[in-house]
Amino acid sequence: MEELSIDQLSAQMQRGAASAVEITTAYLERIRQLDKQGPAVNAVIELNPAALEIAAVLDAERRDQGPRGALHGIPVLLKDNIDTGDQMATTAGSLALAGSRAAQDAFIVARLRQAGAVILGKTNLSEWANFRGKRSTSGWSSLGGQTRNPYALDRTPCGSSSGSGVAVAANFCAVSVGTETDGSIICPAAFNGIVGIKPTVGLASRTGLIPIAPSQDTAGPMARTVRDAAILLGALTGIDPADRATQASAGKVYTDYTPFLDPHGLRGARIGVARAFFGHHPAVDRVMESAIAEMRRQGAEIIDPAEIVTARQFKESEFEVLVYEFKAYLNVYLAGRGAAAQVHSLQELIDFNERHREKVMPFFGQEIFLTAQEKGSLQSEAYRQALEQNLRLARTEGIDATLSKDRLDAIIAPSGPPAWMTDLILGDHSGGGSSGPAAVAGYPSITVPAGYICGLPVGLSFIGGAYQEPMLLKLAFAFEQATQARRPPQLLPTADLAM
Numbered sequence: 001m002e003e004l005s006i007d008q009l010s011a012q013m014q015r016g017a018a019s020a021v022e023i024t025t026a027y028l029e030r031i032r033q034l035d036k037q038g039p040a041v042n043a044v045i046e047l048n049p050a051a052l053e054i055a056a057v058l059d060a061e062r063r064d065q066g067p068r069g070a071l072h073g074i075p076v077l078l079k080d081n082i083d084t085g086d087q088m089a090t091t092a093g094s095l096a097l098a099g100s101r102a103a104q105d106a107f108i109v110a111r112l113r114q115a116g117a118v119i120l121g122k123t124n125l126s127e128w129a130n131f132r133g134k135r136s137t138s139g140w141s142s143l144g145g146q147t148r149n150p151y152a153l154d155r156t157p158c159g160s161s162s163g164s165g166v167a168v169a170a171n172f173c174a175v176s177v178g179t180e181t182d183g184s185i186i187c188p189a190a191f192n193g194i195v196g197i198k199p200t201v202g203l204a205s206r207t208g209l210i211p212i213a214p215s216q217d218t219a220g221p222m223a224r225t226v227r228d229a230a231i232l233l234g235a236l237t238g239i240d241p242a243d244r245a246t247q248a249s250a251g252k253v254y255t256d257y258t259p260f261l262d263p264h265g266l267r268g269a270r271i272g273v274a275r276a277f278f279g280h281h282p283a284v285d286r287v288m289e290s291a292i293a294e295m296r297r298q299g300a301e302i303i304d305p306a307e308i309v310t311a312r313q314f315k316e317s318e319f320e321v322l323v324y325e326f327k328a329y330l331n332v333y334l335a336g337r338g339a340a341a342q343v344h345s346l347q348e349l350i351d352f353n354e355r356h357r358e359k360v361m362p363f364f365g366q367e368i369f370l371t372a373q374e375k376g377s378l379q380s381e382a383y384r385q386a387l388e389q390n391l392r393l394a395r396t397e398g399i400d401a402t403l404s405k406d407r408l409d410a411i412i413a414p415s416g417p418p419a420w421m422t423d424l425i426l427g428d429h430s431g432g433g434s435s436g437p438a439a440v441a442g443y444p445s446i447t448v449p450a451g452y453i454c455g456l457p458v459g460l461s462f463i464g465g466a467y468q469e470p471m472l473l474k475l476a477f478a479f480e481q482a483t484q485a486r487r488p489p490q491l492l493p494t495a496d497l498a499m
Contacts, residue, residue, distance in 0.1 A: 001026045002171045003488055006074055006228045009174060013062065013073050020055035020062070020073030024118050027075050028052075031121075031172045039153055039491040043166035045080050045144040046088050047121040055118050070231045070258075072116030077176040079164045080122035080144070081129055082106050082219065083208035092210045093127040093141025095360055096352045100341045106208025107240045108177065108219050115235040120173055123163030129184060130160040131212050131326060133364040135427030138162055138187075142360045146422065149191060150489035151456055152496075155419035156428065158187035164222050165192040169489050175223040175232045181212040181322065183416075183435035185220045190415035190447045190459025193486055195229045195476070197221045198435070200467050201442030202245030203253055204236040211333055213325035214245065215387060216439050224486065226448065226477040230257040233469065252467040260470040265478035267299035269409045272306025272402060274463075277413035280432030284414050287451035287458045291479070292412075298482050303406045308437050310393040317393075318440050320386035323372040330372075346373050363424045394441035395466075403465055410468075410475050415447040415459030438463050446476045449486040455496045457486075 001023070012018040028047065035044050048054075058073045067073070078084065081092045083102035091097040105113065112119065124144035130136050138159030139147035147162040149155040150170045157166045161178025165188030168176050178185040180198045189196025197220045204219045211217055221232035237253045240246045273292065278285050296302055327346050334344045343349045350369050353360045375383075402411060413434035420429040438445040443466055450460035460479070462472045480486075 001030060003224060004174070005225055006070055006174055006231050009074055010067070010070060010072070014067070019059045020118060021052055021059055023073065024051050024055040024075050024120065027120060027173055034170060034491070035172065039148070039150070041148045041150050041153070041166050041170055041491070042145055043123055043147050043163040043170065043172060044077065045093065045122050045124040045163065048119050049087050051075070051118055051120050058116055058118065068116040071112070071235055074117055074174045075120040076112060076117045077120050077123050077164060077167045077173040078109065079125050079161050079178050081125060081179060081210035082109060082177060084109055084119060088122055090210065091143055092129065093125050093143050095142045095356060096343045096349055097341055098143055100337060102208065102337070103340070104208070107205035107238070107243065108236045109208065111235055111238055117235070123167050123176060125161060125163055126159030129179065129181065129210070129212055131181070131322070131368055132366050133361070134367045135364040137363060137422060137424050137427050139422070140363070140424065146424070148422070149419050150491050151193060152419065152492055152494050154421055154494050155456065156191065156422050158191040158419065160184040161188045161222065165189050165194060165196070168192070168194050168222050168224055175221060175228050177219055177232070177236070178222050179209055179217065179219045180439065181216045182318070182439035183433055185222060186435040186445060186447045186461060187416055187433060189222055191419045191457060193449050193457030193489065195223050195226050196447045197229050197233055197469070198438060198445045199233065199469060200249070200444045202249050203467070203469065205238065205240035205243040205246050207240050207242040211326070211329040213322045214329060215321060215325060216442060226473060226480045227258060227261055230261060230473050233257050249467065254470070257469060257473055260473045261477040262474050263478055263481045265474035266295050266482070269300045269475055270407055271295055271300045271302050271475070272406055272408040272411045273302060273304040274308055274311070274411050274413040274434065275305035276307050276311055277432065277434040281417050283453040284417055284432065284458055287453070288414050288460065291450045291460050291483070294482055295479065298478060303408060306402055306406050306408060306411060308398050308402050308411065310398040311437050314390050314393045314440055317386040317389040321383065321390055323368065324375045324378060324380070324383040327372040327375050328378050364427055390440050394437050395443070398437050399441050399443055399463065400465060409471055411463040413461050413463065415461045418453045418456040418458060434461050442466070444469050444472055446472045448476045448480050450483065451485055452487065455492065
């Protein structure tokens with residue numbers, strides 16, 4: 001099953017060389033061999049007990065009626081902050097939601113089922129999507145434990161969609177779904193040597209996702225190839241009456257993004273280099289310079305530098321918006337879980353964590369929860385001013401201004417540094433990521449493998465304006481095809497410093 005694409009799996013099923021049941025069984029066996037034993041990457045928090053039954057139904061449908069589309073019979077893993085109305089729980093990695101089942105599928109899960117995907121299970125994540133305490137460790141949750149990077153098991157998988165990134169890299173599924181508020185798809189995708197798409201906010205519904213902040217929250221694809229990510233993206237889109245942000249995507253959204261994939265897509269493209277995100281690690285900069293040189297060889301016009309001049313100006317206002325929205329929307333979400341959950345508000349969650357401090361908070365606390373609980377309503381002037389500042393600085397005076405000034409098709413930057421050592425005592429040692437402007441603006445970005453440092457993956461991010469996924473996919477695909485940079489992980493105990 002290693003490294004097989006959606007197209008390759010579909011071709012096997014179409015010609016009768018394999019069935020959805022056989023493919024699902026093979027992924028389940030690989031998970032059993034590698035996830036909790038052997039290298040024990042610990043990417044999967046729960047398997048779907050109905051997966052083989054679903055696959056069998058889809059096999060029968062293929063025989064009788066033909067496939068629904070590219071995802072028919074394809075196993076998909078979901079981050080465990082995405083509701084499924086089935087036998088699986090939705091927990092955000094928290095003991096407070098252990099065993100708690102959602103009443104119905106998230107909108108995007110319903111879309112995946114309609115497309116014929118096999119929901120294989122749920123992936124571990126940074127607890128509460130890395131929005132609980134100040135010294136959090138990416139990939140750790142009180143319910144799921146620590147997820148490990150398959151390129152070097154002692155290094156971080158990054159977060160919060162850590163399990164989703166590791167599962168794809170380790171070939172536990174064809175593709176997975178992560179979620180991002182700021183960096184939670186881009187960072188684990190880059191650190192685990194895969195492709196991640198952080199879509200325009202509103203391109204995919206957030207109904208049924210455990211929220212942080214709807215002004216930035218989105219689900220998105222994680223895959224080993226740009227084509228697989230594009231296929232999955234098309235299945236996630238759609239207008240959801242329950243999510244007002246999706247209304248704005250009318251006429252700008254596609255159910256199939258594969259026609260935009262062009263191996264010559266860099267030819268004539270104007271690419272801006274956001275140099276402010278360089279300089280954090282010399283080896284990363286060398287990988288980026290090599291990537292820029294390759295884009296020039298492929299016919300791109302490089303505008304260097306092309307800075308997002310406001311990129312460092314909204315850190316405080318971003319956090320202000322996040323804590324206000326987190327309290328408001330998490331309270332609504334938890335109240336809606338009813339008797340299925342042990343907690344029904346942020347205050348009850350804080351109290352639960354205090355009562356179970358030894359299990360829930362052995363390494364870091366819940367300072368962010370406490371800050372959020374102190375905030376007022378979304379009608380407060382402080383919130384409104386912070387949100388206005390975010391959108392002005394990240395959109396109008398930020399990405400939009402940079403794209404317009406130099407007539408750019410996209411902006412590029414390093415996705416982040418190489419993976420740091422996992423450190424449960426001190427927490428994450430992050431630095432050098434470029435996810436912020438697109439995250440705060442609600443604009444799309446795509447990370448693609450660009451190279452390796454001591455065997456650790458380094459990603460390159462393509463950043464664009466609202467609903468510019470087609471252009472970013474075109475550029476990312478051309479770059480991927482030209483470089484063929486991705487190398488499968490070897491599940492090494494530590495980084496190979498001789499490489």
